Amino acid sequence: MKKLILTAAILGLSAGVAAAxxxxxxxxxxxPPYNYIDDNGQVAGFERELGDKLCEMEGLTCTWVTNDWDSIIPNLLSGNYDTIIAGMSITEEREKSIDFTQAYYPPAASAYMSMDPNADLKGGVIAAQTGTIQAAHVAESGATLAEYATLDDTIAAVKNGEADAVFADKDALAPFAGTDGMEFVGDDVPLGKGIGIGLRKSDTALKDKFNDAISKMKADGSLNEMIKKYFGDDALTFN
Amino acid sequence: MFESCSDPSALHGLSWMLCYLTTGKHLLFYGSFGIVLILLAITAPVALIFGFGGALAARSALWPFKLIGRGYIAMVRGVPDIIFFLFVPIAMDQGLEFLKSRAVCEDTSAPVWSNNEFHVCAAAKIPLGSSPQLYHEIYGFALAVIAFSVVYGAFAANVLYGAMQAVPRAQLETAEAYGMTRAQVNRRVLIPQMWAYAIPGLSNLWMILIKATPLLFLLGIEDIVYWARELGATKSQIYAFPHPDWRLYYFLVLLVFYLLMTKLSEIVLAKINRRIAFGQATAAGEALRKAGA
Amino acid sequence: MSCIQTIADYGLRSIGIGERMLPRSDFTMCQQFTLIGSGMLWNLYFGILALLAGFFLATLLAVAKNSEQALFRKPAEWFIFVFRGSPLFIQFFLAYEAFAMLPRAGIPIFGITVATDWITRAWAGALVVLFFNTSAYAAEIFYGALRSVPKGDLEAADAYGMAGWTKFRRVTWPTMLRLGWPSYTNEAIFLFHATTLVFFSGFPAFRQEGDALYYAKYFADKTFNPFIPYPIAAFYFILLTLCVIAVFGLINRRLNRHIPQESRRRIRFRPQIIR
Structure with missing residues (x-):
């Protein structure tokens, strides 16, 4: 273990010298808890810690940028930033336009949350965040899709009764369970192939670096530890 | 910020509120009001320059200039400003980086637009990927200023063009009779007199500009609307200061801010209007003269 | 898929008729033109209804603001100040948040329960905001026109023995309209432009039914190419602006029909007051 870190540090150093x-x-x-802006106005959360760790391992200098979800892929492609690390599930549709590293979070379940245990999930109004795999799923399921710009807006829409239920990533919804009578309803739906870092297709070198670092973290168990720290002991982990 | 705020969960009532309102995030929110003011302070003169160019071009005797000037004015009037705001910054950004890539990249054989990607070599990025975040923010802000100036410059051109047409023909003819060239007539007679006719329209434009500033949010700038949404949204227990959905209150603060800005502008502009009208051959100037006599 | 098929599928998509799923890959120009055009239906709906209803409220507000009695004048002044003094964008946000706070079950009034769920929907909520907004702007225009009705016209009406309602309907109001019309035309153009803000400001799109800009943004986000959908939307808006100018020009001709031919003011599309 110690040796591994040492090697990583040396590797990191040499990489740093080669090209800062x-x-x-x-x-x-x-x-939250994937990524959010803390009370000091800094990016925080699971992905912040993970991203900083990966950068440190590969000797990269990383700066954090926030961008609206609905334009996050276009702005990656036009070069405003180099990676998307924002709880983005790997899907075939997205893979047409961008590349992903291997998953750093296992395929997570998506879930419905509602204030009414008998909410009509197949024919009612379901809130989802614009441009997510969940929104695409709702559009196909036959329910009426109501689109909102952020996760907070979808929760607010259910609370004020505008939508019957919200459909989103289960871990992101978890903090809201129990507030104002919000509860998980229906069955969980597995969507996507896990969460990975999105990159431009032309950035193969960067992709290899992140893949390498994620493999190392998976091997030494530190990734699982980090997942448990943010998502609880019952969270899905890599075996 | 304060020592006593180190453990928010132990706080209640007023002290909780005091700590909550002085978190780093709130300080950024207060600072973003400054961003709005800076935008106004930079955009107003830049838009005026655009407007001046547009108006002079539209009056030009050379038809290509005239066409460009009139086309510019008509174009912006026919299309919603928000479409320009979504379009101009991206087009500018890619255009600039494309030009820079032709100048600095060693290998320019690879296509710049391919597979949906916009790709230039690292050296052609503006600002460079390695520059501090502040540079990126300033660059984004500068693009926003340009987008605003292009749009409101067209409105200003419209106002100034109208004002130039409103200057009595006889004044210009007199100047010509004195043997002034076209440029001299413009500089010595037309432009000084035009202001009296342009100020009401420009005042109105200033008000519109104030009310357009929330659109900064759509350009991805962290302005007051961005922070109001971010701060007001429901905060679960993961945050130090959890609270329910407070967006309504944050937006009420924004509403009050804009109403104050409007009121203040109305008072200042009324003063300017009085000053400008003084001694001019207009109804307002005449009223001032009578009041003085 | 031929273009005619696309138009049949998506021509009325924005109001929920036709293909349920939006195109997701292999976007064609035809699809973009059809869907963005389909979204224009919403811009027309918002613009036309808000203008029609706003015209009457604006007249009322202008008369109230011109009134000598503070009881009428003050509320009108405040209404106009609040809606003209704050950005429409903020008004949309606030209205949406405020409407969302109304009780879901409905408000009981005189034993009848008034449903409230429709008001958070864009078709109603945003329309209400646009209606108040355009009323305030138009009221300011009409108020200005009311102040500049020539004294001679009013004295002539008095001389004919007209008073009160008759005088207002036959002299004051037509003259006010005639004087304010060029500016009001401008207001109409800008109101149509303002309708593009609806789906960018809190009001959610249901079943992916939105206005022209909603679809333009959808395509820009999906194709990563803003250089096609936004100019298409701009093209539609230029057409719309030309239509508005034509219709308002016809009304202007009618309003000015009693004025001698040579002194008739051609509608000036360069009024100093824009919104």
């Missing part, structure tokens, strides 16, 4: 590369990490900042 700055990587701009793009995130949303409104998706």
């Amino acid at each position: 590369e700055t990587v701009r990490m793009g995130t949303e900042g409104a998706y």
Whole structure:
């Protein structure tokens, strides 16, 4: 273990000497506990800690940038930042336009949350965040899709009765369970192939670096530890 | 910020509120009001310059200038400003980086637009990927200023063009009779007199500009609307200061801010209007003269 | 898929008729033109209804603001100040948040329960905001026009023995409209432009039914190319602006029909007051 860290540090150092590369990490900042803006106005959360760790391992200088969710892919492609690390599930549709590293979070379940235990999930109004895999799923399921810009807006819409239920990533919804009678309803739906870091297709070198670092963290168990720290002991982990 | 705020969960009532309102995030929110004011302070003169150019072009005797000037004015009037705001910054950004890439990149054989991607070499990025975040924010802000200036410059051109047409023909003819060239007539007679006719329209434009500033939010700038949404949203227990949905209150603060800005502008502009009208051959100037006599 | 098929599928998509799923890959120009055009239905709906209803409220407000009695004048002044003095964008946000706070079950009034759920929907909530907004702007225009009705016209009306309602309906009001019309035309153009803000400011889109800009943004986000959908939306708006100018020009001709031919003011699309 110690040796591994040492090697990583040396590798990191040498990489740092070769090219003091700055990587701009793009995130949303409104998706706790994955990423959010803390009370000091800094990006915080699971992905912040993970991203900083990965950068440190690969000797990259990383700066954090927030961007609205609905334009997060276009702005990656136009080069405003170099990675998307924002709880973005790996899907085939997204893979057409961008590349992903291997998953750093296992395929997470999506879930419905509502104030009414008998909410009509197949024919009612379901709130989802614009441009998410959950929104695409609702549009296909036959329910009426109501789109909102952020996760907070979807929760607010359910609380004020505008939508019957919200459909989102289960871990992101978990903090709201029990507030104002909000509860998980229906079955969990597995969507996507896990969460990875999104990159431009042309950035293969950067992709290899992150893949390498994620593999190391998976191997030494530190990734699982970090997941448990943010998502609780029952969270899905890599075996 | 304060020592006593180190453990928010132990606080109640007023002291909780005091600590809550002085978190780093709130300080950023207060600072973003400054961003709005800076935007106004920079955009207003820049838009005026655009407007001046547009108006002079529209009056030009050379048809290509005239066409450009009139086209510019008509274009912006026909299309919602928000479409320009969504379009101009991206187009500017990619255009600038494209030009820079032609100048600094060693290998320019690879296509810049391919597979949905906009790709230039690292050296052609504006600002460079390695520059501090502040530079990126300033650059984004500068693009926003340009977008605002292009749009409101067209409105200003419209006002100034109208004002130039309103200057009595006889004044210009007199100047011509004195043997002044076209440029001299413009500089010595037309432009000084035009202001009296332009000020009401420009005042109105200033008000519109104030009311357009929340659109900064759509350009991805962390302005007052961004922070009001972020701060007001429901905060679960993961945050130090959890609270329910307070967006309504934050937006009420913004509403009050804008109403105050409007009121203040109305008072100042009324003073300016009086000053400008003094001694001019207009109804307002005549009223002032009579009041003085 | 041929273009005619696309138009049949998506031509009325914005109001929920036709194909349920939006196109998700292999976007064609035809799809973009059709869907963005379909979204224009919402811009037309918001613009036309807000203008029609706003016209009457604006007249009332202008008369109230011109009134000598503070009881009428003050509320009108405040209404106009609040709606003209704050950004429409903020008004949309606030209205949405405020409407969302109304009790879901409905408000009981005189034993009848008034439903409230429709008001948070864009078709109603945003329309209400646009209606108040345009009323305030138009009221300011009409108020200005009311102040500049020539004294001679009013004295002539008095000389004919007209008073009160008759005088207002036959002399004051037509003259006010005639004088304020060029500025009001401008207001109409800007109101149509303002309708593009609806789906950017709190009001959610249901079943992916939105206005022209909503679809333009959808395509810009999906194709990563802003250089096609936004100009298409701009093209539609230029057409709309030309239509507005034509219709208002016709009304202007009618309002000025009693004025001698040579002194008739051609509608000036360069009024100093824009919104």
